[in-house]
Amino acid sequence: MTRVLLRLVFACALPAVLVTVWWVASAGSTDVYWPPLRTILEAFPDVWTAERLRADVLPSVLRLTGGYALAAVVGVALGTVIGSYRRVRAVCEPVLEFLRAVPPPVLVPVIMLFAGIGDTMKVTVIASGCVWPVLLNTVEGVRAVDPVLAETARSYGITGVARLRKVVLRSAGPQIFAGLRQALSIGIILMVISEMFAASNGLGFTIVQFQRGFAIPDMWTGILVLGLLGFVLSVVFQLVERRVLGWYHGLRASARRSP
Template identity: 70%
Template sequence: MSRGGGAAARLGRRALRVCALPAGLVALWWAAAASSRSYYLPAPDAVAVTFAEVWFSERILADALPSVVRLLAGFALAAVLGVALGTAIGSSPRLRAFTEPVLEFWRAVPPPVLVPLLILLAGIDDAMKVLVIVSGCVWPILLNTVEGVRAVDPVLADTCRSYRISGFTRLRTLVLRSASPQIMAGLRQALSIAIILMVISEMFASSSGLGFTIVQFQRGFAIPEMWSGIVLLGLLGLALSLAFQRVERSVLDWYHGLRAATRGE
C-alpha cells in the first residue's frame, strides 16, 4: 500500500518534471499573444485550431506525405551509397589517400548550394528533390564510415586473420559492426541535413510539398496557418529523431555497455 503510494508519488514528480516547463512556456506564449495583440503572434489555441483545420485534410496526402517519402527515400539511398563507398575507401589506404582531399572538399560544401545546381542538372521534379537529399546527406555518412572502417582494432583484425575469418563474414561481423558507432553518428548528422534539404528544395522550386506550402502561407500573410506549418515541421523533426534514437539504441546496445564498462561505471 505504502509502496504503491510511493510509486504514484514518483510518477507524479516525474510528470511534473516533464510537463512543468512546457506548460509554463505555453502559458507565457498565451499571455504574450493576449497582451501584445501582435498580428504575427497568434495565441496557441488559435494555432492549434488552425493546425487541425489545415493539416487534417487532403493536404496531408498532397503536401506532407510526398515530402516525407522523398526525405526517407533520399536518406535511405544516401545511407546505402555512403556506407558502401565508405567501406571500400576505408579498407584501402591507397584509395583513401587518393580520394581524401576531394571528399573533404565536398563534405565542406554547405549542402543547400547544391539545390540550384541540381535544378540545372535534373529539373524540378521528384527525382531532383531526392537527388538533392542524397547529394547532401551522403558526405557525413561516407566520411564517418571511412573513419570507422579505418579504426578497426588491429588486435581484432589479427584475431580474424588467425582464425581465417575473411570475405563477407569478416565484413559483416568485424568491419561494419566495429564501425557502427561512427556510421550511426554519420547517419544522425545526415538526417538533420535531409530535413533541411527537403524543406528548401521545396521552397526554392516547387509547386507542392511542405516547404512550398509554408512559404505560400507566409507570402499570403496567413499567419496562424504559417505557424501551424512550423509546428508540423517541428513535430516531423521530433518524430524522426525519436525513431532514429530507437534504432540507434538497438544497434549500439553493445557499444554503450562497453563504454560504461571501460569507464568503470
C-alpha cells in the same frame, strides 16, 4: 516502470516549459507576424486535415526517406572502401574536402538543370547533403577498428564479407550511426529547402504559400508540423539505433556499473 515514467517526465519537462513560456509571452500579442499561440493552435486542426496531410506531409516524408536512404547506402559503401585502404583515402581526401565545403542549397539550381524540377531533383538535393556526415563518420569508424581485433579475425580465418559484416561494420557501427543522426537533421532542412523551388506540394511549399498569402497563423502551424515531424523521426531513429547497437549500449551500461 518507475524508471520509464521518470524518463518520460524528463523528456516532456522542457517542451512543457517552452510551450508555457510561448503561451504566456504571446498571449497579448497584436503583432501580425507573432500571433498568440492560442490562435495558432486553434487554426491547426482546420489547416492540417487528413487530406492536407496526405497531399503535403506524405510526399515530403517519401522524398526525405528516398534521399536519406540513398545517402546512407552511398555513404557507408564509399566510407568503408575509403577507410579500409590508405592509398584510396590519400587520393580521395582532397576531392572529398572540396565537395564537402560546397553547401548543398547552392547546388539546387545546378541539380535542377540535370534532374529537372520533379521529385528526382528533391531526392538528389537531400542525398547530396546527407551523404557527407555518413561518409566521413564511416571513414573514421573504419579507420578506428582495433588492429588486435582485426588481426584476431584474420587468424581465425574470418575474411571477405564475414569480416566486413562482423568486424569492420560492427566496430564502426557507433560512429556510422552518429553520422546517420547528423544526416537526419540535415535531410529535414534540405527537404524543406528543395520544396521551395518549383514545387507543387510538400511542407516547404505549403509553408511558403501561407507566408506569401499572409496567412501567418497557418504558416506557424506548418512550422509546428515540421517540428513534430522532426521529433517523431528522431524517436524512430533512436529505437532503430538501440535495436541495432544493443551490444554497444550494453557494454556502456556494464562499464558504468562496474567499480
